Amino acid sequence: MNKAIKKEEILNNMTLKEKIGQMTQVAPYFFISDSEATVYGALRNLNINKEQVYTIGSILGIGGPSEMIKLQESYLKNATHELPLMFMADVIHGYKTIFPVPLALASSFNPEMARIAGKISAKEAYSSGIHVVFSPMCDLSRDPRWGRVVEGFGEDVFLTGEMAKAMVEGFTNKGKLGKDAVACCIKHFAGYGASEAGRDYNTVDLSRLSLYRDYLPAYKKALEGGADFVMTSFNTLDGVPATINTFLLRKILKEKWQSKAIVISDYDSLTQIIDHGAAENQKEAALKGIKAGLDIEMASSVYMNHLTELIEEGTVKESEIDEIVGKIIDFKIKIGLFDNPYSGANQASESEICLSEEHMDLAKEAALESVVLLENNGVLPLKKKQSIALIGPFAKSRKLIGPWSWHGRNDLHKTLEETLKDNLVFVSEKASYGEYTDEEIKQIKEADVLIMALGEDESLSGEAHSRSNIHLPNDQEGFYQNFRKIIDKVVVLVFGGRPLILSEFKDVDAMMMCWFLGSSSSEAIKELLYGEANPSGKLPMSFPRNIGQIPIYYNHFNTGRPFDPASKNMYLSKYLDVANTPLYPFGYGLSYSNFTYENLSISKDSLKANETLKVSVKVKNDSDLSGKEVIQLYIRDYVAEIVRPVKELKKIRKIHFLPQETKIIDFELNYDDLAYFDHEGKLKLESGKIGIFVGGSSDKTLNKDFYFIK
Numbered sequence: 078m079n080k081a082i083k084k085e086e087i088l089n090n091m092t093l094k095e096k097i098g099q100m101t102q103v104a105p106y107f108f109i110s111d112s113e114a115t116v117y118g119a120l121r122n123l124n125i126n127k128e129q130v131y132t133i134g135s136i137l138g139i140g141g142p143s144e145m146i147k148l149q150e151s152y153l154k155n156a157t158h159e160l161p162l163m164f165m166a167d168v169i170h171g172y173k174t175i176f177p178v179p180l181a182l183a184s185s186f187n188p189e190m191a192r193i194a195g196k197i198s199a200k201e202a203y204s205s206g207i208h209v210v211f212s213p214m215c216d217l218s219r220d221p222r223w224g225r226v227v228e229g230f231g232e233d234v235f236l237t238g239e240m241a242k243a244m245v246e247g248f249t250n251k252g253k254l255g256k257d258a259v260a261c262c263i264k265h266f267a268g269y270g271a272s273e274a275g276r277d278y279n280t281v282d283l284s285r286l287s288l289y290r291d292y293l294p295a296y297k298k299a300l301e302g303g304a305d306f307v308m309t310s311f312n313t314l315d316g317v318p319a320t321i322n323t324f325l326l327r328k329i330l331k332e333k334w335q336s337k338a339i340v341i342s343d344y345d346s347l348t349q350i351i352d353h354g355a356a357e358n359q360k361e362a363a364l365k366g367i368k369a370g371l372d373i374e375m376a377s378s379v380y381m382n383h384l385t386e387l388i389e390e391g392t393v394k395e396s397e398i399d400e401i402v403g404k405i406i407d408f409k410i411k412i413g414l415f416d417n418p419y420s421g422a423n424q425a426s427e428s429e430i431c432l433s434e435e436h437m438d439l440a441k442e443a444a445l446e447s448v449v450l451l452e453n454n455g456v457l458p459l460k461k462k463q464s465i466a467l468i469g470p471f472a473k474s475r476k477l478i479g480p481w482s483w484h485g486r487n488d489l490h491k492t493l494e495e496t497l498k499d500n501l502v503f504v505s506e507k508a509s510y511g512e513y514t515d516e517e518i519k520q521i522k523e524a525d526v527l528i529m530a531l532g533e534d535e536s537l538s539g540e541a542h543s544r545s546n547i548h549l550p551n552d553q554e555g556f557y558q559n560f561r562k563i564i565d566k567v568v569v570l571v572f573g574g575r576p577l578i579l580s581e582f583k584d585v586d587a588m589m590m591c592w593f594l595g596s597s598s599s600e601a602i603k604e605l606l607y608g609e610a611n612p613s614g615k616l617p618m619s620f621p622r623n624i625g626q627i628p629i630y631y632n633h634f635n636t637g638r639p640f641d642p643a644s645k646n647m648y649l650s651k652y653l654d655v656a657n658t659p660l661y662p663f664g665y666g667l668s669y670s671n672f673t674y675e676n677l678s679i680s681k682d683s684l685k686a687n688e689t690l691k692v693s694v695k696v697k698n699d700s701d702l703s704g705k706e707v708i709q710l711y712i713r714d715y716v717a718e719i720v721r722p723v724k725e726l727k728k729i730r731k732i733h734f735l736p737q738e739t740k741i742i743d744f745e746l747n748y749d750d751l752a753y754f755d756h757e758g759k760l761k762l763e764s765g766k767i768g769i770f771v772g773g774s775s776d777k778t779l780n781k782d783f784y785f786i787k
């Protein structure tokens with residue numbers, strides 16, 4: 078930037094009103110709209126006037142590069158200060174080239190896929206003029222009823238942190254920003270994934286212990302990846318809305334983590350503290366926001382309309398505003414906005430870059446790694462000569478890219494019918510057995526294999542899309558069972574944005590969890606069905622047997638009365654009507670290869686705090702197909718002052734194996750991998766026995782123990 082432009086100079090030249098405007102973010106229609114009514118309606122709703130609009134610091138969402146350029150031009154013409162607008166937008170799993178939904182990406186157990194998704198999405202978003210993406214969501218979630226599980230990386234703190242960090246590094250070019258990179262606003266700080274009963278926006282009541290151990294570390298890792306912004310969450314934590322939660326925003330984020338990130342509210346969440354019952358009116362909301370450390374409000378005008386008064390009264394000092402606006406100016410300088418207010422926005426390059434062959438290939442690569450093979454009795458991979466009947470609600474559907482892809486276009490991408498067409502002898506999207514005629518059933522029976530494309534529509538997950546019943550909708554279980562009875566070979570493809578109850582499908586010949594795989598969904602599924610690619614995804618969330626088991630997650634405590642199937646004692650921790658275990662556990666996923674594990678060894682039987690434990694295991698691909706395996710390392714600290722989970726994931730490696738290839742896989746563990754957070758969030762570890770567990774799923778591991786000596 079022009080060296081003459083300094084933060085202090087800019088600040089000194091600004092009126093208080095102009096400064097406060099920088100702390101507000103609104104949607105583009107406040108500035109450009111074909112309908113005056115929309116603009117004035119919007120202004121009225123926020124109770125702001127046209128003059129205030131031209132002090133606003135940032136925009137939420139943008140239609141494309143031309144719109145961005147037009148808006149920036151008109152803003153700079155009308156504004157009385159010299160700060161260009163900053164553009165922020167939701168780029169969750171792709172801008173125009175859509176990658177698998179984050180929960181699917183997590184199933185790859187391969188942070189490299191998240192990095193690529195971030196990098197490519199950044200390149201496309203940059204060409205449309207976006208500076209900051211509201212991504213990734215770092216909320217850990219253990220309740221599949223919550224619609225937003227689709228936006229996160231699942232139930233485990235380690236996996237969520239690794240994926241989130243890699244995605245941030247991909248988006249931001251490891252925090253360096255510049256051409257083809259965008260900054261990240263990680264979200265939703267904090268604990269949003271623990272919404273009670275999985276109902277969106279609901280109360281969160283977390284113990285400090287669980288907060289430190291399970292929920293906070295992923296946000297921290299994502300910040301270490303180079304995120305510049307943090308978005309607060311809608312929920313309360315310990316009775317205080319996260320948006321005005323001093324403990325979260327000041328004590329944890331700013332003091333403990335020493336983060337300089339700019340804090341932005343979620344959509345209207347500062348005003349919503351009134352509905353929470355945490356402020357009487359907007360003026361009090363504004364005061365609480367400032368005192369808690371909230372820098373920018375999204376889609377509300379609480380700061381705009383009340384900060385001046387609070388400053389005049391002396392309850393808020395102008396220096397507090399200067400500190401916040403100073404950070405915003407610093408960021409605008411950092412991304413080069415003063416040199417080029419339009420940054421990457423360019424209609425021609427956007428058209429060239431977005432949806433390029435290279436991007437589509439990478440989206441397919443990610444999709445191939447994101448599918449989880451849940452069952453297979455040998456019917457898969459299909460043979461080229463086998464004829465297929467394809468039925469069910471997703472047989473001809475274009476709605477495969479998944480929720481939260483506002484620039485993604487379903488209509489551009491192929492359906493399953495279109496990709497599988499060469500071998501199809503019958504296809505129908507009717508989803509009830511009774512609707513099929515005798516003649517149709519005869520044709521289905523004549524096919525070599527029946528593929529049923531089932532699941533929940535992409536509109537059933539995402540924000541405000543919680544479900545209390547996570548069975549497949551519209552009695553697809555009955556639909557399946559009727560065909561199961563009369564058809565020899567049945568393959569089920571399950572689409573969905575959350576773990577679903579699949580107990581009724583256990584007797585299937587093969588089943589794949591396809592989630593929503595983005596732009597290349599149907600191509601990736603085809604390659605996997607035919608064995609042109611080998612499934613390698615693992616589940617990032619446990620799949621319950623029934624809804625009553627929720628919340629169910631692998632890293633639970635042992636309890637004082639752990640269930641033992643061999644025991645005659647009836648007073649053990651269990652249900653009368655269902656097993657404790659999930660239908661499919663965390664980390665589970667089959668392959669067409671057969672991976673075997675042996676010779677787990679550790680470098681020492683006792684370890685001191687400054688030493689490294691080396692762990693190795695022999696993994697063999699005992700098959701004639703090459704494939705990838707996710708080797709998972711868990712630990713268990715058997716006895717501690719604060720009880721620890723029965724298993725905790727600490728390392729993952731995704732490794733490619735040639736047919737019949739054997740590899741020795743090495744890991745290293747240090748103090749930080751073994752230690753745990755206490756009630757104050759301090760890391761600690763007492764002397765004692767620790768177990769190492771290595772395998773291809775959380776429930777199938779080899780074990781070796783060692784002693785940690787303080």
Ligand code: NOJ
Nearest residue numbers: 137167211264343344540
């Ligand atoms: C509300 C959502 O909670 C958040 O994730 C999103 O980034 C904002 N709206 C902006 O669209």
